[in-house]
Amino acid sequence: MNDEKWMEFAFQLAKQAIGQTSPNPLVGAVVVKDGELIGFGAHLKAGEPHAEVHALNMAGEKAKGATLYVTLEPCSHFGKTPPCSELIIKRGIKRVVVAALDPNPLVSGRGVKALQDAGIDVEAGILQKNGHELNKVFFHYIQTNTPFVTLKYAATFDGKIATKTGDSKWITGEEARQDVHRYREIHDGILVGVNTIIKDNPSLTCRLPDRKRTPIRIILDTHLRIPLDANVITDKEAETWVICQDGDLNKKAELKKLGIEVLTLHDQWNIPNILKILGERGITSLFVEGGARVHASFLKAEAVNELIVYFAPKILGDPEGISAVMGDEALKMSMAHSFEIQSVTKIGEDVKIVSVPKRG
Ligand SMILES: Nc1c(/N=C/[C@H](O)[C@H](O)[C@H](O)COP(=O)(O)O)[nH]c(=O)[nH]c1=O
Ligand SMILES: Nc1c(N[C@@H]2O[C@H](COP(=O)(O)O)[C@@H](O)[C@H]2O)[nH]c(=O)[nH]c1=O
Ligand SMILES: [Zn+2]
Numbered sequence: 001m002n003d004e005k006w007m008e009f010a011f012q013l014a015k016q017a018i019g020q021t022s023p024n025p026l027v028g029a030v031v032v033k034d035g036e037l038i039g040f041g042a043h044l045k046a047g048e049p050h051a052e053v054h055a056l057n058m059a060g061e062k063a064k065g066a067t068l069y070v071t072l073e074p075c076s077h078f079g080k081t082p083p084c085s086e087l088i089i090k091r092g093i094k095r096v097v098v099a100a101l102d103p104n105p106l107v108s109g110r111g112v113k114a115l116q117d118a119g120i121d122v123e124a125g126i127l128q129k130n131g132h133e134l135n136k137v138f139f140h141y142i143q144t145n146t147p148f149v150t151l152k153y154a155a156t157f158d159g160k161i162a163t164k165t166g167d168s169k170w171i172t173g174e175e176a177r178q179d180v181h182r183y184r185e186i187h188d189g190i191l192v193g194v195n196t197i198i199k200d201n202p203s204l205t206c207r208l209p210d211r212k213r214t215p216i217r218i219i220l221d222t223h224l225r226i227p228l229d230a231n232v233i234t235d236k237e238a239e240t241w242v243i244c245q246d247g248d249l250n251k252k253a254e255l256k257k258l259g260i261e262v263l264t265l266h267d268q269w270n271i272p273n274i275l276k277i278l279g280e281r282g283i284t285s286l287f288v289e290g291g292a293r294v295h296a297s298f299l300k301a302e303a304v305n306e307l308i309v310y311f312a313p314k315i316l317g318d319p320e321g322i323s324a325v326m327g328d329e330a331l332k333m334s335m336a337h338s339f340e341i342q343s344v345t346k347i348g349e350d351v352k353i354v355s356v357p358k359r360g
Pocket of ligand 2: 024025026027028042043046047048049050051052072073074075078079080081082084102104107142
């Protein structure tokens, strides 16, 4: 059936705007009449026209009696832009094919209902799985108001992320590290613990040549130990927020002078509350990139939505080498954190495994 072909094209369109639309979803739309492509578009940036608007504007008068394919249920509310469902009705579209319904409480089924009430034939669920995968971040954020958390680390075959002397350059090769920068580019925030700052002095920026943007850097630093000359403080390459439980007032003033946002949580110092605050500040996707104790705290809080592990074909063999996760240890195999592997890919010399936590 041609429906899948046109919906595939709509997904291709939506994906081109990855990393641009936060906090909005990625959406592609295609208008077809008697088998002829007459309009298409993608949502490019929050606050700008929706995918359906671009596609219908391109189709013009020809939209009358045509079919619209859209990767997400057309919106039916006034956000920063007017409701697409009204425009679809006005332009005389005869049939609408939708991949995924929109769980945004302001939409969730109302868009489809508005179209059906206007006598439009609506078919939902074509390539629905693609729809959920494409907008897993948006679906998570719009329902929890907390960021979708991707935890990533690179380890040797024997699970080490650094030698006991702290050397970690490099575990994985150029291609795998390049792949990591693609993740940084599409995330609103990147988070590490202060020990990673002290040991690695990372910049945590996306350094792709044609990068669309670079994430906000978020440092978990319980007692505000961050060195004032750290790259994330001095390089001005990206915004940096430091989240502490408590900390010296003079140091906070110093950091403020350097343009660093310091959030002090006192007795609200816990992962769920940190995520709640980041969500309120518009972080819809969070890339957690170290270190071992931060990994353990996110896993313990069951706050990881996706786990990405890059394994390098190397063995350190040092029991005192730094393990990838340190804390919340399981004393029996049955108590281990367990995951469902979604994909295994060779990247250069290394292998990348994407998995999701098994819940319950
Ligand atoms: N050491 C390795 C990693 N190390 C990841 C560390 O958490 C930290 O992000 C690094 O120091 C990178 O610094 P920057 O932000 O690029 O300046 N991550 C990887 O994927 N492979 C490795 O070999
Ligand atoms: N981007 C997108 C939709 N996004 C939906 O609309 C909400 C944002 O509305 P606004 O603030 O007006 O941009 C967003 O939370 C999501 O529910 N809907 C669509 O029909 N097509 C689009 O291309
Ligand atoms: Zn819309």
